[in-house]
Amino acid sequence: MKPTALALCPGRGTYQKAEFGCLRPFYHSDTLSQIDKTRRTLNLPTVSELDGADKYLPALHQQPANNAALIYAAGLSQFAAISRDDYQIVAVSGNSMGWYTAMSCAGVWDAALGTEVVSTMAQLTAGAAGKQFIYPLLDADWRLDPEKQALVAAQLQQQAPDLYRSIQYGGYAVLAGTDHAVTSAIAALPPLDERFPLLLQGHAAFHSPLMQQASAAALAKFKPEHWQQPNLPLIDGAGRIWPAGHNNLCELQQYTFGTQVSSCYNFTQAVQLAVKEFSPDHIILLGPGQNLGGAVAQSLIEIGWRGLRSKQDFVDLQQSATPFLIEAASLI
Structure with a gap:
């Protein structure tokens, strides 16, 4: 079979x-x-x-x-x-x-x-308007890290109503929003792995009300x-x-x-x-x-x-x- x-x-x-x-x-x-x-x-x-x-x-x-x-x-x-x-x-x-x-x-x-x-x-x-970026939510074993989840949740709350969850992508949060909201969230989130938060070049605020x-x-x-x-x-x-x-x-x-x-x-x-x-x-x-x-x-x-x-x-x-x-x- x-x-x-x-x-x-x-x-x-x-x-x-x-x-x-x-x-x-x-x-x-x-x-x-x-x-x-x-x-x-x-x-x-x-x-x-x-x-x-x-x-x-x-x-x-x-x-x-x-x-x-x-x-x-x-x-x-x-x-x-x-x-x-x-x-x-x-x-x-x-x-x-x-x-x-x-x-x-x-x-x-x-x-x-x-x-x-x-x-x-x-x-x-x-x-369309806006930008999109990605941020990891994982620990080293690829398990969800509650602290990183809380950091992202805090930015979604602080930048509301201009920042949105765009894609749930495994252990990564993909967020989208207005230029100002995305820029502010990226500045606020602690850097990880010398790569994140990662702005996705050429991407607008996909999968969002924008x-x-x-x-x-x-x-x-x-x-x-x-x-x-x-x-x-x-x-x-x-x-x-x-x-x-x-x-x-x-x-x-x-x-x-x-x-x-x-x-x-x-x-x-x-x-x-x-x-x-x-x-x-x-x-x-x-x-x-x-x-x-x-x-x-x-x-x-x-x-x-x-x-x-x-x-x-x-x-x-x-x-x-x-x-x-x-x-x-x-x-x-």
């Missing part, structure tokens, strides 16, 4: 210089052809041109509409390449922008519509008349499972372009709900990038999944004969 797997899609910012060229195995695939064709109709560079350029140019590759399309193309292409003879995919989810990739993986959108969505949403949200204008524009543009019922269960960032078939597509539209755009995306809860409900043998991490692994592991440690209680427990599991987390790139 083939092992079961949950597929997870990464969010914005995961196509970096290290991922340059990651689409090479898919240059002549049907999926990439559809994506490239749609990008041409939008008068935007194709993902094949971007990924196959002579060199990585941050000013080009990190443009929101380009970066989002590259991330989407990598995730969807890798998902299509997973051998269904080797794994039974039981559900799909994602972090932040990864929700859009998950929607295509589950068959709600084809590659063409998904490309239009991610390219358009990147433009709409990048032009995105309401972008949300309204998306709801007006992307109607569900031509969407399909998902062929796999989808786990969203608000603690809901959208089963395969028989969903209210208007509600799915409202969540996709309303709720998750302008309120907190709880990736931690999505992971925890998925493993509890579907009990997969593995989690397959779609690319590009490798940043999902830590947040997934931290989410599992928080609920003691498979007896995980610390970072070392997770390392031991991954070094066993049957690691729980698998990078999709390794299956291609």
Whole structure:
């Protein structure tokens, strides 16, 4: 009997210089052809041109509409390449922008519509107000640290109503808000690991009320008349499972372009709900990038999944004969 797997899609910012060229195995695939064709109709560079350029140019590759399309193309292409003879995919989810990739993986959108969505949403949200930053909530063993949690909670209270929880991302708090609120919170939080608080460059106040204008524009543009019922269960960032078939597509539209755009995306809860409900043998991490692994592991440690209680427990599991987390790139 083939092992079961949950597929997870990464969010914005995961196509970096290290991922340059990651689409090479898919240059002549049907999926990439559809994506490239749609990008041409939008008068935007194709993902094949971007990924196959002579060199990585941050000013080009990190443009929101380009970066989002590259991330989407990598995730969807890798998902299509997973051998269904080797794994039974039981559900799909994602972090932040990864929700859009998950929607295509589950068959709600084809590659063409998904490309239009991610390219358009990147433009709409990048032009919005505010900033976003990340701060760790963990101790050295990857367990939640009450003192760090209290520090973040205090800033949310002091900077209210201009600072918000943006993403619950494993052992990290991702906060978003007005420029002043974010700058004040970053100045107030004690530095950690010579890196945090980390301002996410090029990010507006994603997943916060400051995105309401972008949300309204998306709801007006992307109607569900031509969407399909998902062929796999989808786990969203608000603690809901959208089963395969028989969903209210208007509600799915409202969540996709309303709720998750302008309120907190709880990736931690999505992971925890998925493993509890579907009990997969593995989690397959779609690319590009490798940043999902830590947040997934931290989410599992928080609920003691498979007896995980610390970072070392997770390392031991991954070094066993049957690691729980698998990078999709390794299956291609």
